[in-house]
Amino acid sequence: MRHASADLFRAAWDDTDGLILPYVTMMLVVIVGVSVLALDGARYMSLQTQLQNGADALALAGAAELDRLPDAQTRAVRAIENLLANPTLFGGEAARTVQVSRIDFYSRLPPSDAQPLSDGLLARDGTDARFVAVTVRPVALNTILPASFFGGSNVVSAGASAVAGFDQVVCQATPIFVCNPYEAPGMSYEQASGALQTAAGDPAMQRRLLRWHQYGNSDEPYRAGDYGFLDTPLVGNSSAALIDALAYTSPPACLVQNGVTFSPGALSAAREGLNVRFDIYEGSMSSRSDDPNYQPSPNVRKGYVASARGGEGNACSGQRGPDWPIGAPPNQATGLPLDREWPDLEGRMGSGEWNFSTYWQVNHGADGRAPPTINGGPASNSNLPSRYAVYRYEIEQGYVADRSPGGESGAPACYSGRVLSDVPDRRVLYVALINCQSLALRGGAQLHVPVAAFGKLFLTLPLQQAQTDIYAELVALVKPHDGTDFDMVQLYR
Numbered sequence: 259m260r261h262a263s264a265d266l267f268r269a270a271w272d273d274t275d276g277l278i279l280p281y282v283t284m285m286l287v288v289i290v291g292v293s294v295l296a297l298d299g300a301r302y303m304s305l306q307t308q309l310q311n312g313a314d315a316l317a318l319a320g321a322a323e324l325d326r327l328p329d330a331q332t333r334a335v336r337a338i339e340n341l342l343a344n345p346t347l348f349g350g351e352a353a354r355t356v357q358v359s360r361i362d363f364y365s366r367l368p369p370s371d372a373q374p375l376s377d378g379l380l381a382r383d384g385t386d387a388r389f390v391a392v393t394v395r396p397v398a399l400n401t402i403l404p405a406s407f408f409g410g411s412n413v414v415s416a417g418a419s420a421v422a423g424f425d426q427v428v429c430q431a432t433p434i435f436v437c438n439p440y441e442a443p444g445m446s447y448e449q450a451s452g453a454l455q456t457a458a459g460d461p462a463m464q465r466r467l468l469r470w471h472q473y474g475n476s477d478e479p480y481r482a483g484d485y486g487f488l489d490t491p492l493v494g495n496s497s498a499a500l501i502d503a504l505a506y507t508s509p510p511a512c513l514v515q516n517g518v519t520f521s522p523g524a525l526s527a528a529r530e531g532l533n534v535r536f537d538i539y540e541g542s543m544s545s546r547s548d549d550p551n552y553q554p555s556p557n558v559r560k561g562y563v564a565s566a567r568g569g570e571g572n573a574c575s576g577q578r579g580p581d582w583p584i585g586a587p588p589n590q591a592t593g594l595p596l597d598r599e600w601p602d603l604e605g606r607m608g609s610g611e612w613n614f615s616t617y618w619q620v621n622h623g624a625d626g627r628a629p630p631t632i633n634g635g636p637a638s639n640s641n642l643p644s645r646y647a648v649y650r651y652e653i654e655q656g657y658v659a660d661r662s663p664g665g666e667s668g669a670p671a672c673y674s675g676r677v678l679s680d681v682p683d684r685r686v687l688y689v690a691l692i693n694c695q696s697l698a699l700r701g702g703a704q705l706h707v708p709v710a711a712f713g714k715l716f717l718t719l720p721l722q723q724a725q726t727d728i729y730a731e732l733v734a735l736v737k738p739h740d741g742t743d744f745d746m747v748q749l750y751r
Contacts, residue, residue, distance in 0.1 A: 301399060302399055302416060305397060305399055305416045306416040306418065308356070309356060309394055309397060309416055309417065309418040310418040310420070312356030312394060312418070313356070313392055313393070313394045313418040313419055313420040314420045314422075314749055315341065316338045316341055316356075316358060316392045316394070316420070317338075317390055317391070317392040317420035317421060317422035317749065318420075318422045318747055318749065319337045319338055319341050320334035320335070320337050320338040320361070320390040320392065320422065321334070321389070321390050321422035321423055321424045321747050321748075322337065322424060322738075322745065322747045323336075323337050323424075324363075324384075324387050324388060324389075324390065324423070324424040325424070325426060325515075325711070326384070326385050326386070326387075326426075326451065326515060326708070326709070326710060326711065327384060327385065327451055327452075327454075327455045327710075327711060327735075328383060328384045328385060328448050328451050328452040328455065329384055329455070330384030330385070330387055331363055331381070331383070331384045331387050332384070334361075334363070334387070334390055335361060338358060338361060338390075338392060339358070356394050356397075357394060357395045358392060358393070358394055358395070359393050359394060359395040360391075360392070360393040361390065361391070361392055361393075362375075362380065362390070362391040363380065363381040363387040363389065363390055363391075364378045364379060364380055364381055364387070364388065364389040364390075364391065364421075365379050365380070365381040365382070365386040365387060365388055365389075366378055366379040366388070366389075367389055367421065367423075367750060367751075371751060375391055375421065375751070382448075383448050384448070384451075385447055385448050385451045385710070386447075386708075388423050388424060388425070388516070389421055389422065389423040389424075389750065390421070390422055390423075391419065391420070391421045391751075392419060392420055392421075392422075393417070393418075393419040394417060394418050394419065395417070396416060396417035397416055397417075399416065419751075420749060420751065421749070421750045421751035422747065422748065422749050422750065423746075423747070423748060423750050424745065424746065424747050425514055425515055425516050425745070425746045426514075426515040426709075426712060426736070426745055426746075427512055427513070427514050427515070427744045427745065427746055428512065428513050428515075428688055428712045428736055428742050428744070429511070429512040429513075429742055429744055430508045430509055430510075430511070430512075430682065430688070430742045431509065431511050431512070431513045431688040431689070431690075431712070431742060432503070432504060432509055432511075432687045432688055432689055433487055433488040433489075433490050433493050433500060433503050433504075433509065433511045433513075433521075434485055434486070434487060434488065434504075434687060434689045434690070435485065435486055435487070435488055435518060435520065435689065435690040435691075435692050435707075435709075436470055436483070436484070436485045436689050436690070436691055436692070436713070436715070437473075437480045437481065437482055437483060437484040437485070437691075437692055437693075437694035437695070437699075438450050438451075438453070438454050438482060438691050438692060438693050438694065438695075438710055439457075439468050439470075439482050439483045439606060439607055439732075440453040440454050440456075440457045440463075440482070441453060441454070441482050441693055441694070441695050441696065442482070443695060445693075445695065445696055446696055447693050447696040447697070447710075449696075450693040450695070450696050450710065451693060451710045451711070454691060454710055454711060454713075454735075455711070455735070457732060458711075458713070458732060458734055458735045461644065462610055463610070463732070464644050464646075464731060464732050464733065465610045465612075465642060465643070465644035465645065465731060466597065466607055466608050466609065466610040466731075467596060467597045467607070467608035467610070467612070467645075467718065467729055467730075467731060468483060468606065468607055468608075468715070468729070468730050468731065468732065469483060469600075469605060469606050469607070469608075469727055469728070469729055470483055470484070470485040470606075470727060470728040470729075470730065471483055471484055471485070471604075471606065471726075471727055472484075472485055472486065472524055472525070472528065472726040472727070472728075473485065473486045473524070473701060474523075474524035474701075475701060476522070476700070476701030476702050477700070477701065478700070478701065479694075479695070479698065479699065479700050480692075480694035480695065480699045480700065480701075481604065481606075481694070481695070482606060482694075482695065483604070483606035483607065484694065485689075485728065486520055486521065486524075487500050487520075487521040487525060488511070488513065488518050488519060488520065488521055488690065489519045489520065489521040489703075490510075490511040490512070490513070490519075492510040492511060493509065493510060493511050495521035495522070495523075497525055497527065498542065500521070500525055500528075500531070501525070501527055501528065501530050501531040501542055501543070502531065502542075503531070504528060504530075504531025504532050504534075505530070505531035505532070505534035505535070505543055505546065505552050506551055506552065507550070507551050507552065507553060507682070507684070508551075508682070512744075513690055513709070513712065514709075515708070515709045515711075515712065516706075516708065516709075517705075517706035517707060517708060517709075518690050518692075518706075518707050518709055519703070519704065519705050519706070519707070520702075520703055520704035520705075520707060521703070522701070522702050522703045524726070525726075526724075526726060527541060527542070528721070528726055528728075529720070529721030529722075529723075529725060529726070530542050530543050531543065532717065532720070532721060532728070533720045533721055534546065534552050534554060535554055535555055535558075535684045535685050535717060535720075536554060536555070536558045536560050536685075536717075536720040537554035537555075537558040537574070537670040537671065537672045537673055538574060538672065538720055539552075539574060539672055539673075540574075547574070547672055547673050547674055548673070548674040548675050549675070550675050550676075552673075553670075553673055553675060553677050553684070554670045554672075554673050554677065554684060555670075555677075555683070555684035555685045556653060556658060556668075556669075556670070556677050556684075557649055557652055557653050557658045557668040557669075557685075558668060558669075558670050559593060559594075559621060559652070559658070559666065559667070559668035560583070560593040560594075560666075560719060560720055561582050561583040561584070561585055561591050561592045561593030561594075561666070561719075562582075562591060562593075562666060563585070563589065563591055563664050563665075563666070574671070574672035582722075583595055583596065583719055584613065584616060584617075585620075585662075585664060587663065588663060589663055589664040589665070590620050590662060590663045590664050591620070591662045591663075591664035591665070591666040592616060592617050592620040592621060592662060593617075593718075593719050594612075594617060594645040594648070594649070594718045594719060595612045595613045595614075595616070595617055596608065596612065596719075596729065597609050597610060597611060597612050598611045598612060598613070599611065610642070611642065612642065612645070613639065614629075614637055614638065614639055614642055614643065614648070615638055615639045617648070618637075618648075620662050620663065621660055621661075621662050621666075621668075622652075622657055622660050624660070624661070624663075625657070625660045627655070627657050627660065630643055630647060630648060630651040632647070644716075644731055644733075645716065645718050645731055646686075646716040646731050646733050649685065649716070652668060682742065685716055685717045686714050686715065686716050686717075686733060687714070687715050687716075687717065687730070688712060688713075688714060688736060688742055689712070689713055689715055690709045690712060691709065691710050691711050691712065691713045692707055692708075692709060692710060693710045711735045711736070712735065712736035713732060713733075713734070713735055713736065714732075714733040714734050714735070714736060714740075715730040715731065715732055715733060716730055716731045716732075716733050717729070717730055718730060718731060
């Protein structure tokens with residue numbers, strides 16, 4: 259009996275079947291635990307990535323509105339809040355959506371990404387807000403691994419933030435700056451930008467003729483309506499280069515809203531470059547009348563008496579008829595008239611009241627052309643359009659070739675090439691508008707001057723001999739849909 263028991267024990271000891279089972283059991287626990295931990299890690303990383311993508315998108319949406327106008331911050335917040343909700347794939351059902359917890363605006367970021375964002379400079383208002391920081395609410399994630407069994411938490415949370423910035427860049431711009439014509443003495447920078455934004459959206463203000471005065475006294479502060487020239491890398495500040503850039507179809511200049519550089523000194527021959535747009539080739543431009551890079555506008559009606567090329571009163575060399583811009587009968591030719599009154603003490607801005615009826619009768623009356631429709635009715639002296647609207651209407655309706663009693667039409671006669679297109683519009687200047695008074699600017703070279711906005715301004719008349727004042731209407735502010743605008747919206751953090 260004792261021998262049998264020993265044999266049984268020996269047989270059991272020698273039997274190795276199932277020996278690995280305990281090890282497998284223990285390893286399965288470890289493998290399942292590591293697998294669940296890896297799954298939780300993947301879910302957490304995915305949640306973190308989705309939250310960061312959401313924060314990036316929100317910051318970029320807000321930054322795209324930071325055009326330095328007073329309501330920029332309001333529009334940025336609205337853009338962020340109105341962005342489509344993006345639910346994450348993971349997270350608790352009640353808090354899956356990417357939601358904003360904080361929005362901050364900065365005029366300057368810390369010089370190094372290693373520094374906290376709090377070292378940056380918060381924006382005072384929309385006019386100096388260049389960056390927006392968006393922080394999203396943390397989203398909770400319930401783990402699959404029962405971490406509480408090991409003394410941990412079964413819930414982890416992920417969050418994200420992003421910083422994006424904006425700079426407006428306008429290329430093929432005329433290297434001209436104009437001191438904000440709507441800025442009154444004593445206005446703050448924000449108030450001046452607000453006055454500019456209001457004027458750009460008011461048809462009554464848009465038709466008020468502006469008279470820009472070329473700044474030439476380096477001892478005096480700049481005033482509203484003063485203009486000068488910009489020093490850009492590809493143009494420079496030589497007189498010849500500036501005149502060429504004023505005449506060129508696509509000037510090699512890109513202007514950045516964050517800062518432009520003033521070119522010191524006056525340019526008495528500015529008219530030589532600007533008048534090319536009106537089919538006038540004189541001075542340094544006299545040899546450019548066959549060059550497509552210096553083509554005029556397709557509508558150059560300006561009230562000049564027509565005559566043989568090279569003769570007295572020749573439009574090609576800048577000669578004009580008597581009583582210009584409204585000529586006298588019988589051989590009458592009429593350009594777009596000046597405003598009747600100039601209530602501004604310095605004569606820099608007109609009242610917006612101008613003689614449309616005479617202009618239309620002289621240039622289109624013989625052909626019986628219908629005037630443009632304004633405010634639901636035909637344009638007249640009591641229902642005035644802007645001069646730019648009339649100019650565009652003549653082009654779009656095919657009225658450019660109509661002749662006045664003096665023989666003038668709006669079609670170019672001095673340019674010997676073919677007017678290829680109306681893009682860009684040759685009588686519209688893209689210029690930098692500067693709040694000169696609130697910035698307390700004086701003459702001489704000015705570096706890194708902030709641009710309140712870029713404006714599109716319509717040249718109503720060419721410059722006379724020895725004239726440097728420019729007459730123009732504000733058409734609009736440059737916006738992202740304009741062909742020359744290249745906004746830089748990018749992530750910084």
